[in-house]
Amino acid sequence: MTAKVDRGHSSSKIEECIKSKRLHHLNDYHTVSAEEKLEIQHDLLRWYQIEKRTNMPWRKERDKNWDQETLAQRAYEVWVSEIMLQQTQVATVIDYYNRWMTAFPTIHSLAKADLEKVNTLWAGLGYYSRAKRLWEGAKKIVSEFDGRLPNNAQELQREVPGVGRYTAGAVASIVFGEATPVVDGNVIRVLSRWRAIHADPKKAKTVELFWEIAASIVPESNPGDFNQAMMELGARVCVPQNPNCNQCPISNNCHAFNQLQLYKSLSKNGFFNEKKRKQMESEHECEICDEIQSDLNEDAYAVTRYPLKVEKKPPRDEECAVSIVERIRSNGNDPLYLISKRPETGLLAGLWEFPSVELTSPNTNYSARSLETTNYLKMKYSIELKEPTRHDLGNVVHLFSHIRKVYHVEWVQYESNDEPMESEEIKWVTMSELQKAPIPTGLKKALKLFEKFKTTTPTKLTKKTTVRKSVKSAAISSFFTFRLDPFPRFTELALNSLFNARILIFSVVVAKITLDRLYRYAVIINPLGIDENGEAMLDILEYQSPSSANDVFYALNSYGPKGRQAYLTYLFYDVIFVLARTVPFTVLCSYAYKKAPQAVRPGVWMPLLNTAVDLLESFLLFVLLKLFPTRVEGLELLTAYVIQFKWLTFKATLAIMFISLFVGIYYAFHSLLADSVLMEKDRKQKSNARESVQNVLHQSAARRAAAAKKDS
Structure with missing residues (x-):
């Protein structure tokens, strides 16, 4: 960077502004003097010749x-x-x-x-x-x-x-080479700080002031370099946050920077005492700048106060259902994808997109969205979806300047040998053509989501492969499901509720045993040693199971700080245990259900996953207890309340478990009774059908015998 030339310039206008209560200043505070004009032209052009970026292919010497x-x-x-x-x-x-x-x-x-x-x-x-x-x-x-x-x-x-x-x-x-100004976001930031303009930069009056100031300082010679230097300065030095004022070539005449420096100097001399500060009359206030409403401090004088921060309106939310429609061709050629052209006016004018339906109701579920897209595809593209394969791919979010757009993406596959509808606004393209098409960035995110899904999911699901998949799913489902062919679906649901109750019992018992085990581990591993009376703590070491969870605290608390420390360690590991048990179990269940929703049955998958998680918990618990035997402090005052809460939670869990168990038994009993009635009814119907068939056969045989006798 170039060294800054300090000409010792000190403006009385800046000092007058600083000494006022809230940066009050005259209307001419923002004007540029002839001396300042020459200085900024000289300093900025010299800086630009040394510091300008040369990697821009459009930037060439004139x-x-x-x-x-x-x-x-x-x-x-x-x-x-x-x-x-x-x-x-x-x-x-x-x-x-x-x-x-x-x-x-x-x-x-x-x-x-x-x-x-x-x-x-x-x-x-x-x-x-x-x-x-x-x-x-x-x-x-x-x-x-x-x-x-x-x-x-x-x-x-x-x-x-x-x-x-x-x-x-x-x-x-x-x-x-015309001596005309340019004003963009970078230039506005530079000028608002250089002249300390505390006004809404979006207002027409403020914008016009920026253009007037910019026009007043553009040199007749090298106006292009000067304008590029202003933009370069705003992009690299006078940045929105943490500006590098010490390396700025025009800080010598920068009002915002000099306000800060003068404020620091006066503060050291004790000037900012209310009795010493003067209040300028209201008729002398600037007609452009907004008044500062709060009392000033050093931060208020910081350069980043300029330009004035104006609260932006939050972007409005919009949701859209996007269908990536893939047409499978039986001739073995690559599949085709449907895209259509947007209107020539409005947002994303003239670009291509997947079939999209704007959703009037937010947070719609997939079934509702798929119904809308099915009707939309039929009405606009004449696509009749017969036995399609559909996948909900999730959603992607894209931010426009004023819109937060949520695209709910689905993949629709169908097989058709019919000639599809095509026009200037509707095309069927291959994947390679799709990747080159002018598609908006938001929908490119949807395309990436689709490509990622395809890499982890079997592709080309034609009718034959769909049938094979359904047969495979049925085989998996039958392997993991009890044979309940004679019974209706109601019985299977009832039995699954029993399985859930059994899992709940299993989880509660394991949790209770583990709590006791944690207590014993905490007592044994923590260095309690001998109490103050020299008596060994054999009664604690022999402790097996409390009649109430409070016993844990009272037994340990009687041995003073070390006992409480042991219990706190126990609480710490109990929290770790709960997290270790809940998080992996939930993740594994979700993953299993996502991979094979038809095959997942609570009576089979959950106990298997439970066992795997228990093994993981035991290992994690062992490692934690070995590595961190005494690492909890400062929780003594909350201990008793935590115990009471834990005990109430345990009793509530037991109550829920028994309710679930009895509900499962009730439904199972009633479903079995209903099944027995249905089975008896079915048996009678089959018996009646057999009797009817036998009667018909007997009547037919009798008629044939009578006809034979007549012929003879």
Whole structure:
């Protein structure tokens, strides 16, 4: 960095502002003197020549000897770069700019291009209307101006679609050397601090002030470098948070920085005493700046107070059901995916998307969404989903400037040999074509979710493979399920409730035993030694099971601090035990159900998972007790309350367990009675059917015998 030149400049206006109670100042506080103008031009241009970034492909030294063709080409390059840089980081733009200039090296090639190709190159850069305006602008410049952009800011803004005041100023100053200002977010931050403008930067009056200040300091020579230096300073030094003021080339005349320095100096001298501070009259207050409402301190004078922070409206929430429709072709060719083109106006205009339904009700479940998408596919795309394979892939979130969009993504597979509907707005594309299509960033996230799901899930689920899968699932389900063929589904549910009750009993018993075991471990492993009376603590070591959980505390508490320490250690390991038991068990059950929902039966999977988790718990408990025998302090006052709560919880768990057990027995008993009635009814129906068949056979045999006798 360059060394800062200190000219000892001290403004009486700044001192007057600091000595006021709440930074009151005159209306001319924000104006720029002739001396300050010369200083900022000199200091900023010198800094820029040394510190400017050279990795930007659109940044080139201006040559006054350029001919008209070179100027036209440079204007096109700067125009493209400035449009891309709107609301986008430089690091992101570089790759897009290089690809763009390879595809459309001149304004004529862009004018001849298809909008579809333009959108494809722009995909992922955001704010997609910019690409269309570039394309429209190129067409107009080629047809009306022979491919040469106007050479002044006023005409650029008037004639070129999508070119506003900032872009016009950038192209005119950088390429054509016009002394015209530029004001973007970086420049606003620099100017608001340099002139201490404490006003809403979005208000028209404030914005116009920034343009006036910027216009007053642009030099006649090298205006392009000066404007780029202002933007560079805001991007690299005068950043939103933690600005590097000590390396700033214009801090010598920066009001915000000098306010802070002067405040520190006056504070050391004891100036900020209410009796010594003066209050400026209200008629002298600035008509632009907002008044500071709170008392000042050093933080209030910090540079980052500028520009004024304005509370943003939170983005509104929107939800959308997205269907990635895959059509399986029986001829063995690659599957095709359905995409449609968005309207030419509005958000994401002209881009391609998967079939999407905007949801009016938030937090809808998958069954409701799938019903809506099924009807939508039928109405808009004439797709009749017969025996489709559907997968709920979850959701992805994408943030627009004013919208938080939640995409609920599903994968719909179906097999069809019919010729699908296609038009200029509807296409069926292969996966390779889909990956190159101009799809919005939010839906690219959905596509990545789909690709990730496909890598972990069997693909190409045609009818044959679907049948094989269903047979396989049925085999797995029958292996893990009791044979209840003679009984209705109600009985199976009742028996499963019994299995759940058994698991609950098993869990409670294991928890109770483990609590006792933890207590004994805590007592034995903790170095209690001998109590103050020299008596061995054999009664504690022989302790087996408490009649009440309170006994644990009272037995240990009688031995003083070491006893309480032992119990606290016990509590600590009890918490670890609960976490070790609950978290793996829940994760394993969820994973098992996700992998084989038809095969999961509580009576089979849960005991197996329970056993595995118990083994893991025992190992974890052993390691913890060995590594951390005494590491809990400061909980004595809460101990008794914790014990009472634990004991009540234990009794409540027992009550729930017995209720579940009796409910399971009740339903099982009644279902068995109902099953026996149904089975008896079924037996009678079958018996009656057999008798009816036998009667028909007897009657038929009698008729044949009578006919034979008559013939003879």
